[in-house]
Amino acid sequence: MREVIVDLGPRSYPILIGAGILSAPDIVTRWLPGPQALVVTNSTVAPLYLARVRDALTGSEVRTLVLPDGEQHKTLAVMNQIITELLRHRYSRDACIFALGGGVIGDIAGFAAACYQRGIAFIQIPTTLLAQVDSSVGGKTAVNHELGKNMIGAFHQPRVVLSDTEVLATLPRRELRAGMAEMIKYGLIRDAGFFRWLEENIDRLLALNADALPHAIERCCRIKAQIVAGDETEVGARALLNFGHTFGHAMETALDYRGWLHGEAVAAGMMIAAELSVRLGRIDAGAVARIADVLRRCELPTRVAPGISALRLREFMGVDKKSRSGRLRLVLLDAIGSAALEDNASDEDVMAAISACLPETS
Amino acid sequence: MREVIVDLGPRSYPILIGAGILSAPDIVTRWLPGPQALVVTNSTVAPLYLARVRDALTGSEVRTLVLPDGEQHKTLAVMNQIITELLRHRYSRDACIFALGGGVIGDIAGFAAACYQRGIAFIQIPTTLLAQVDSSVGGKTAVNHELGKNMIGAFHQPRVVLSDTEVLATLPRRELRAGMAEMIKYGLIRDAGFFRWLEENIDRLLALNADALPHAIERCCRIKAQIVAGDETEVGARALLNFGHTFGHAMETALDYRGWLHGEAVAAGMMIAAELSVRLGRIDAGAVARIADVLRRCELPTRVAPGISALRLREFMGVDKKSRSGRLRLVLLDAIGSAALEDNASDEDVMAAISACLPETS
Numbered sequence: 001m002r003e004v005i006v007d008l009g010p011r012s013y014p015i016l017i018g019a020g021i022l023s024a025p026d027i028v029t030r031w032l033p034g035p036q037a038l039v040v041t042n043s044t045v046a047p048l049y050l051a052r053v054r055d056a057l058t059g060s061e062v063r064t065l066v067l068p069d070g071e072q073h074k075t076l077a078v079m080n081q082i083i084t085e086l087l088r089h090r091y092s093r094d095a096c097i098f099a100l101g102g103g104v105i106g107d108i109a110g111f112a113a114a115c116y117q118r119g120i121a122f123i124q125i126p127t128t129l130l131a132q133v134d135s136s137v138g139g140k141t142a143v144n145h146e147l148g149k150n151m152i153g154a155f156h157q158p159r160v161v162l163s164d165t166e167v168l169a170t171l172p173r174r175e176l177r178a179g180m181a182e183m184i185k186y187g188l189i190r191d192a193g194f195f196r197w198l199e200e201n202i203d204r205l206l207a208l209n210a211d212a213l214p215h216a217i218e219r220c221c222r223i224k225a226q227i228v229a230g231d232e233t234e235v236g237a238r239a240l241l242n243f244g245h246t247f248g249h250a251m252e253t254a255l256d257y258r259g260w261l262h263g264e265a266v267a268a269g270m271m272i273a274a275e276l277s278v279r280l281g282r283i284d285a286g287a288v289a290r291i292a293d294v295l296r297r298c299e300l301p302t303r304v305a306p307g308i309s310a311l312r313l314r315e316f317m318g319v320d321k322k323s324r325s326g327r328l329r330l331v332l333l334d335a336i337g338s339a340a341l342e343d344n345a346s347d348e349d350v351m352a353a354i355s356a357c358l359p360e361t362s
Numbered sequence: 363m364r365e366v367i368v369d370l371g372p373r374s375y376p377i378l379i380g381a382g383i384l385s386a387p388d389i390v391t392r393w394l395p396g397p398q399a400l401v402v403t404n405s406t407v408a409p410l411y412l413a414r415v416r417d418a419l420t421g422s423e424v425r426t427l428v429l430p431d432g433e434q435h436k437t438l439a440v441m442n443q444i445i446t447e448l449l450r451h452r453y454s455r456d457a458c459i460f461a462l463g464g465g466v467i468g469d470i471a472g473f474a475a476a477c478y479q480r481g482i483a484f485i486q487i488p489t490t491l492l493a494q495v496d497s498s499v500g501g502k503t504a505v506n507h508e509l510g511k512n513m514i515g516a517f518h519q520p521r522v523v524l525s526d527t528e529v530l531a532t533l534p535r536r537e538l539r540a541g542m543a544e545m546i547k548y549g550l551i552r553d554a555g556f557f558r559w560l561e562e563n564i565d566r567l568l569a570l571n572a573d574a575l576p577h578a579i580e581r582c583c584r585i586k587a588q589i590v591a592g593d594e595t596e597v598g599a600r601a602l603l604n605f606g607h608t609f610g611h612a613m614e615t616a617l618d619y620r621g622w623l624h625g626e627a628v629a630a631g632m633m634i635a636a637e638l639s640v641r642l643g644r645i646d647a648g649a650v651a652r653i654a655d656v657l658r659r660c661e662l663p664t665r666v667a668p669g670i671s672a673l674r675l676r677e678f679m680g681v682d683k684k685s686r687s688g689r690l691r692l693v694l695l696d697a698i699g700s701a702a703l704e705d706n707a708s709d710e711d712v713m714a715a716i717s718a719c720l721p722e723t724s
Contacts, residue, residue: 080438080507080514087509115477118504118515119595142480145442147449152442153480154516233481 002214004221006137007229008157015137015161015221017214022049022125022164028056031159033121034094036061040082040109041100042069045127048170053100053125063089067105071257074104074144076152082112096121096159102128102175103135103262107150110141114156124161128171129179130263132163133186133220138228138241144257148316149249155233163221165214176206178263180298181244183216185270186223188291189243192337194219199290202297240339243331244270247354250316254308260301267300268357276345276353277332287336303359310354314347364576366583368499369591370519377499377523377583379576384411384487384526390418393521395483396456398423402444402471403462404431407489410532415462415487425451429467433619436466436506438514444474458483458521464490464537465497465624469512472503476518486523490533491541492625494525495548495582500590500603506619510678511611517595525583527576538568540625542660543606545578547632548585550653551605554699556581561652564659602701605693606632609716612678616670622663629662630719638707638715639694649698665721672716676709 001018021027037060039053046066054062065085067073086095099109099122106124113122124136142153168176180202187195197216198205204212224241231238248269252262274291277283292302304313317328328350332342363380383389399422403412408428416424427447429435448457461471461484468486475484488498504515530538542564549557559578560567566574586603593600610631614624636653639645654664666675679690690712694704 076438076442083507083514084509087507087513115514115516117513118502118517140480145445145449147446151449151479152445152477154477155480 002218004218004225006157006225008232011139011157011232013158013160015163015225017132017163017165017217017221019166019210019214020164021162022052022056022167025056025058028053028162029060031121031123032060032096033159034092034096036089036091036095037063037098038082038086038091038095039064039098039100040067040105040112041065042067042105044069045101045105049100049127049167053098067108069104071104071144071252071262074108074142074257076143076145079108079112079115079143082109083116086112086116091116091120093117093120096123098123098125099136099158100125100127102126102131106131106136107140107142107153110139110156110158111143111153114141114154119156121159122156124158126161126163127167128175129168129217130175130182132165132168132217133179134182134224136161136163137221137224138238139232146256147253149253149257163217165217168208168213175261176208177298177300178261180205181263181267181270181295181300183220184291184294184298185241185243185266186220188270188333188336189240189331189339190223190227190337191219192335194223195294195336199294202294206298239329239341240331243333243339244273246317246328246330247272247313250313251305251308253316254312255305260305264301265305267295267298268302268304271295271302272304272353272357273330273332275356276330276349277334279349279353280332280342280345283333283335287333290336303357304354306359310351310358313354314351364580366580366587368519368587370594373501373519373594375520375522377525377587379494379525379527379579379583381528381572381576382526383524384414384418384529387418387420390415390524391422393483393485394422394458395521396454396458398451398453398457399425399460400444400448400453400457401426401460401462402429402467402474403427404429404467406431407463407467411462411489411529415460429470431466433466433506433614433624436470436504436619438505438507441470441474441477441505444471445478448474448478453478453482455479455482458485460485460487461498461520462487462489464488464493468493468498469502469504469515472501472518472520473505473515476503476516481518483521484518486520488523488525489529490537491530491579492537492544494527494530494579495541496544496586498523498525499583499586501594506615508618509615511615511619525579527579530570530575537623539660539662540623540629542567543625543629543632543657543662545582546653546656546660547603547605547628548582550632550695550698551602551693551701552585552589552699553581554697556585557656557698561656564656568660601691601703602693605695605701606635608679608690608692609634609675612675613667613670615678616674617667622667626663627667629657629660630664630666633657633664634666634715634719635692635694637718638692638711639696641711641715642694642704642707644694644696645698649695652698665719666716668721672713672720675716676713
């Protein structure tokens, strides 16, 4: 079992990574603050892994709540359903929520935990690659608003993240590829060596190789843990983790959170950000070609979703949290492995970069 | 101008108390993190004081949102209206929300500030006595759920609390009396000398005496600031501030947040808690008589709201946040001026104390 510590003083916690750890009851129950637990999951994950988690929790007062699957259900109304369930069964302040699922479940169950009685414990059990390398780590929780993704949320750290790599065996290929987008992101923003490793090992990762996969997950978690430990509430460097996300979130909002997976939108968003980095003279076209190549090998999109104009995408960027005082705050590349914040990109350059990434019309 | 500091390290802030401070623009604007401000208020306060606050904010990008007045509107749905307003006008992470009103406005606007983009600044401008002495201080924000009061919320400290005692001149008498309930609470839990002072000065306070009123507000804020500084997230001593509230909240929930003001429910709740303290041999009947006397002089209720049975009240107490792991955590008195937590009151004693405070049937 691999362990990565997210070092946040009194809110520090471990990420435990390994094959089969969910089947070890002592690993799951060790973190419970009290006897009451609510496992929140979705209709896709429940038939696969809910029984395994329930079995591990024998002896506790366990209930489960199965939500519909999909980003479009990550709403305040669905979050309130979790609260209702907790209240109906009189869950107290030392109850614990388990988020068993991908990024959507982690975000909404984590936000419910942040708000219920002003904050109770929660435990992340990420079941997608994207959640294991990114969304389950760092304490960002949120639900979407029709005018913007993740606009209602909280920083609320889990007690522990339990990443069982075995569960990725049942992950749909498309979801696996979407998770690769975030892996590629870590290489791009912080670790050129890891990016090169990814270029060489993508096929092994997509084949769920038992050596390559845990290694890559651990490396991503270490990068994220290090950045989060230095800037828990994103007043500075944590924003680098949003590389590709400002464009990606705008795409997801424009699509009403349907059709594209988060990782897919991030892939296309990273291409726009790379294109803009070239325009501002930060990187050369060769770097962009490498990025496009690795995304294509993962069968990830490298262009904006069809039907969204550059102007419409730009509109939805305005409300994204990465803008401060009305100015767009973007994450650009200075090299593969090195990202920086940019507050002064002109609207013309932004529009040109988006336009360069629109789908080719036939 | 009087100043009380709430000492919470990086989240420390001052409470400024004085007549007319809202009319001093430099006092209001000094705390703004950026150019965007949203003043959230209600339909009762808006015609009285909204223009004054807007005038003080000249030069900023100010918008206002006027909510319906009343605890029954402190819901997740109304909180979402605030978020929508912020998003429609593209408010960024350095925007600021002003909560101009009583406890309901402070709670809901503060919770919106806690959640919007995972947390933006907010400033409390309490316009009721209850908010000036209690709810605006300490960072508790929340909305109600049909199954429990304040069950969805966050600890989110304001940047500053601006308590203009002049605004109390327009406060309805009933609201003024409701605020007295929280003042009496501070004396009961922490400060026998202040309780005695209240017994002697109640009539001056109810007459809004310009010396007595700011003195009493400051004293209450000092007590609360001291308790909050020692236990920001209520893992211990902060729970003492809930004296009378576990019973009071249950009453409010049973009444569907209509009919009784929060301070009125707290007054009746303090009587039940005092009654229970007698039953457990903590205080004598003479102390209860003094409490009842001072509440009656404020024309506050000393008995449970009509139509609620002891059993029904007990049911709604079970979900209140003061219970841990299913056991009721109550705040009782050991003397006037000294409160303590009690985890072991029997259900029989609790029911008997409630029954003793039911309204007399004719």
